[in-house]
Amino acid sequence: MIMFRAATQSLAGVVVLFAGVTLGNAAWKPDISIDRPELKFVMISRSSEQMQAFYEGRGFPADKAREVSSACFLTTGVDNLTRDTLWMDLSQWEFRDRHGRVLTHRGRDQWKQHWKQLGLKQAHISTFNWTVMPQERDLFPDEHIGSNITLVRSGNDMNPVTLTARFPLGKDKSGGPVIVKVENIQCLD
Numbered sequence: 001m002i003m004f005r006a007a008t009q010s011l012a013g014v015v016v017l018f019a020g021v022t023l024g025n026a027a028w029k030p031d032i033s034i035d036r037p038e039l040k041f042v043m044i045s046r047s048s049e050q051m052q053a054f055y056e057g058r059g060f061p062a063d064k065a066r067e068v069s070s071a072c073f074l075t076t077g078v079d080n081l082t083r084d085t086l087w088m089d090l091s092q093w094e095f096r097d098r099h100g101r102v103l104t105h106r107g108r109d110q111w112k113q114h115w116k117q118l119g120l121k122q123a124h125i126s127t128f129n130w131t132v133m134p135q136e137r138d139l140f141p142d143e144h145i146g147s148n149i150t151l152v153r154s155g156n157d158m159n160p161v162t163l164t165a166r167f168p169l170g171k172d173k174s175g176g177p178v179i180v181k182v183e184n185i186q187c188l189d
Contacts, residue, residue, distance in 0.1 A: 072187030
């Protein structure tokens with residue numbers, strides 16, 4: 001297991017959300033960057049204002065785009081550096097607030113239901129879905145995945161957040177797991 005304390009950085013003016021970003025891009029400075037023999041893990045906290053602007057820029061009505069402020073957005077990237085299948089399975093990731101309480105992850109299915117209840121057009125729901133990390137994904141050797149993980153906000157005193165992420169190995173998930181523990185994640189207002 002690896003312990004990592006993330007330094008909070010000011011990210012004002014960062015335009016890149018995640019599309020087209022490679023982990024080696026020197027212009028992109030993640031809040032968290034962990035290099036392990038098995039994987040590379042990066043994470044950047046996004047403010048509600050950044051996320052609202054991103055979705056409004058893709059045609060979301062302003063009142064619907066404001067809904068993203070109910071969640072903490074963490075743009076996350078994982079590269080499989082093994083010679084085996086590495087599983088990114090969010091059910092094996094645990095986020096805890098500063099008091100040790102488990103935080104709720106809001107996945108694609110929950111967002112889709114929420115958006116439908118609010119009457120968001122299917123085209124916008126589809127756009128939103130490609131910006132949220134799938135619940136489970138197998139990563140083949142040298143494969144990358146990057147997208148947003150969203151946590152339901154639990155109040156103003158949730159920071160800092162700690163993540164313990166387990167990555168099973170092998171086609172049948174019988175190997176590993178590779179465990180990454182990250183402390184001092186900040187959910188931005």
